[in-house]
Amino acid sequence: MVVSVPGSFEIPVVAQKLGKTGAYDAIICIGAVIRGDTTHYDAVANSAASGVLSAGLSSGVPCIFGVLTCDDMDQALNRAGGKSGNKGAEAALTAIEMASLCKHHLS
Numbered sequence: 001m002v003v004s005v006p007g008s009f010e011i012p013v014v015a016q017k018l019g020k021t022g023a024y025d026a027i028i029c030i031g032a033v034i035r036g037d038t039t040h041y042d043a044v045a046n047s048a049a050s051g052v053l054s055a056g057l058s059s060g061v062p063c064i065f066g067v068l069t070c071d072d073m074d075q076a077l078n079r080a081g082g083k084s085g086n087k088g089a090e091a092a093l094t095a096i097e098m099a100s101l102c103k104h105h106l107s
Ligand SMILES: Nc1c(NC[C@H](O)[C@H](O)[C@H](O)CO)[nH]c(=O)[nH]c1=O
Pocket: 006, 007, 008, 009, 010, 031, 032, 033, 034, 035, 044
């Protein structure tokens, strides 16, 4: 299932709720935070990172951090299947690895 949220700041609460349903083996959290003129970037990026970690810890379901934190759009596009790889695909592989680890070795 794909759930869209308004911004990266809102990812953690939804990830936590999804995790707590018990219906998912892993939750991939995807977003892109692009630096602006003020310090707002740091608040959104840091909240997304710590919030996704917290969602995983509190729900017991791996919540994978696939949120790009970039200086500009070019950096983001390069990491979303461009010349610097595909962080979304990496997040998907991490989800499979973590889901398998939790299901088969840690349950
Ligand atoms: N500027 C970016 C945002 N900003 C929105 C926040 O995530 C949030 O929705 C708002 O502060 C209301 O709580 N979000 C991104 O994901 N990326 C940005 O570059």
